[in-house]
Amino acid sequence: MVLEGFSLNGNTALVIGAAGPIGRAIAVALAEAGADVAVATTTRAQREEVAANSCANEIWVLNRRGFAQAIDAAAEADVRALVERAVSELGRLDILVNAHDLPYAKPFAGVTPEEWRRVLDVNLTGVYLACRAASAPMLERGAGRIINVISLLAERGMVNGAAYCAAQAGVMNLTRALALEWARSGVTVNAIGAGWTEGMAFLDDEDARRQMERYLPAKRLARPEEIAGIAVYLASDAAEYLTGQVVWLDAGALSHV
Amino acid sequence: MGVLDRLRLDGRLAIVTGAGRGLGRAMALALADAGCDIVAAARTRPQIEETAEAVRALGRRCLVVPTNVTDPASVEAMADAAAAEFGRIDVLLNNAGGATAGMGKPVDEITDEEWRLGIDTNLSGTFYCCRAVIPHMLAQGGGKIINVTSGFGLRGGRDNFMYTSSKAGLINFTRSLSMTYADRNIQANLIAPGLFPHDNPAMVEWWRGGKFVPMGRLGRDEELGPLCVFLASDLSSGMNGGILALEGGGLAGGHAPTGFAPVVPLERET
Numbered sequence: 128m129v130l131e132g133f134s135l136n137g138n139t140a141l142v143i144g145a146a147g148p149i150g151r152a153i154a155v156a157l158a159e160a161g162a163d164v165a166v167a168t169t170t171r172a173q174r175e176e177v178a179a180n181s182c183a184n185e186i187w188v189l190n191r192r193g194f195a196q197a198i199d200a201a202a203e204a205d206v207r208a209l210v211e212r213a214v215s216e217l218g219r220l221d222i223l224v225n226a227h228d229l230p231y232a233k234p235f236a237g238v239t240p241e242e243w244r245r246v247l248d249v250n251l252t253g254v255y256l257a258c259r260a261a262s263a264p265m266l267e268r269g270a271g272r273i274i275n276v277i278s279l280l281a282e283r284g285m286v287n288g289a290a291y292c293a294a295q296a297g298v299m300n301l302t303r304a305l306a307l308e309w310a311r312s313g314v315t316v317n318a319i320g321a322g323w324t325e326g327m328a329f330l331d332d333e334d335a336r337r338q339m340e341r342y343l344p345a346k347r348l349a350r351p352e353e354i355a356g357i358a359v360y361l362a363s364d365a366a367e368y369l370t371g372q373v374v375w376l377d378a379g380a381l382s383h384v
Numbered sequence: 385m386g387v388l389d390r391l392r393l394d395g396r397l398a399i400v401t402g403a404g405r406g407l408g409r410a411m412a413l414a415l416a417d418a419g420c421d422i423v424a425a426a427r428t429r430p431q432i433e434e435t436a437e438a439v440r441a442l443g444r445r446c447l448v449v450p451t452n453v454t455d456p457a458s459v460e461a462m463a464d465a466a467a468a469e470f471g472r473i474d475v476l477l478n479n480a481g482g483a484t485a486g487m488g489k490p491v492d493e494i495t496d497e498e499w500r501l502g503i504d505t506n507l508s509g510t511f512y513c514c515r516a517v518i519p520h521m522l523a524q525g526g527g528k529i530i531n532v533t534s535g536f537g538l539r540g541g542r543d544n545f546m547y548t549s550s551k552a553g554l555i556n557f558t559r560s561l562s563m564t565y566a567d568r569n570i571q572a573n574l575i576a577p578g579l580f581p582h583d584n585p586a587m588v589e590w591w592r593g594g595k596f597v598p599m600g601r602l603g604r605d606e607e608l609g610p611l612c613v614f615l616a617s618d619l620s621s622g623m624n625g626g627i628l629a630l631e632g633g634g635l636a637g638g639h640a641p642t643g644f645a646p647v648v649p650l651e652r653e654t
Contacts, residue, residue, distance in 0.1 A: 129417040130391055130613070134388060161388075310633040345624060349622050365610030366630075367607065369631075370633045370636065372629050378622070382559040
């Protein structure tokens with residue numbers, strides 16, 4: 128039965144950045160597809176911790192195991208401890224989703240070295256740290272799925288977005304390089320390229336949102352659940368031969384000239 | 385409804401061109417397995433009859449329509465037959481295509497006929513099918529189009545002109561489709577299969593068992609089925625104008641496939 132290949136029954140997942148709309152939707156979808164799911168924040172901001180706890184609640188309601196943990200995704204000790212907890216509480220680690228997202232926009236001339244480092248530390252180095260920690264048990268077992276959620280700003284530039292764009296492009300090519308390095312180890316590494324999506328901090332401004340909806344071919348923003356659908360496919364046995372790819376879900380933005 | 389239920393295709397109808405063998409057959413059977421009825425369209429009737437038997441064995445309906453996708457009249461007749469029989473067309477899988485005569489020649493040796501055949505088979509055929517099917521999709525409120533490109537649509541190949549040009553053309557054709565019909569609930573996406581030998585020992589040998597593919601092996605036909613089901617289903621409803629490459633990692637390195645430029649052996653059937 129072809130649909131059985133999509134089931135995640137018996138799998139365990141760790142989703143970092145589950146306080147954001149996309150990370151949260153992915154965590155819940157993985158649980159719906161059968162996985163036990165641990166979730167973590169991107170930063171130690173209290174609103175993120177609250178959101179991650181509520182995400183874990185949703186996972187428990189689906190009768191899956193899991194936990195929520197507040198971390199600073201740029202802190203190596205935090206990330207290592209998180210992965211160790213996931214492996215020890217859930218028994219193994221099959222799927223890592225890096226949905227780190229620290230939005231940042233400022234005219235380039237005003238970006239201080241500290242701000243630049245923080246944006247790169249969380250959005251790019253945070254993914255490196257998570258891949259490094261989580262790949263150890265995956266490579267040992269010869270099986271694993273790593274899914275990096277990136278922005279379409281990995282592929283396109285944006286006014287006032289230099290630091291964020293650079294970090295996102297970094298994650299995109301980290302994805303390709305790791306995919307090749309681990310191609311024969313049973314660990315696939317792919318990215319989902321998210322376009323302008325419901326709930327994104329960049330779109331808090333109502334005018335910006337309306338302008339974006341007019342510009343997008345689909346005439347609407349992408350929805351987190353749509354991005355989660357791709358994550359379920361990429362995390363499943365059905366996608367064993369798929370690695371090093373960026374799958375865009377962008378309401379058509381990248382089809383534009 | 386759970387996330388996995390959104391993959392089900394019960395009660396839907398898919399047209400699969402090139403359904404007689406290889407990837408087309410595998411994808412038609414996967415769609416049927418997920419609940420879809422099938423219109424099997426290809427040139428060779430005995431082969432699509434075999435596919436139809438396998439679809440019916442899964443408990444789905446299957447209409448066999450011998451079709452030449454390079455002939456607009458043949459394609460129109462096929463789409464009309466599908467709509468007449470099933471009353472709807474939910475999925476169009478434009479799989480017909482492949483290497484044609486003249487593959488393996490440098491450009492200064494390619495004849496007009498070879499050029500036209502290659503472009504007709506891989507690019508115009510998909511245009512004819514979309515043109516014939518889209519009015520039905522618009523009338524019923526939406527649909528899914530899946531076009532089949534290749535790593536050779538994204539990278540060049542030595543002595544490989546009609547195939548690379550037509551497969552690259554399909555990518556932008558599909559992007560334009562996605563933009564044109566985005567607000568009318570038709571999603572058009574691409575799959576890019578890597579090297580799939582279809583259990584043919586000569587092809588396995590030709591591609592050296594896939595040892596130059598980053599993942600170290602060739603693709604298995606049954607691996608394309610789930611991808612096709614995903615793109616045909618509601619689970620991928622937000623995906624439009626995208627490419628999903630299932631190829632074991634070759635494209636990620638910029639060498640597809642690494643260190644080896646395979647020339648696909650000629651296959652005349654679509």
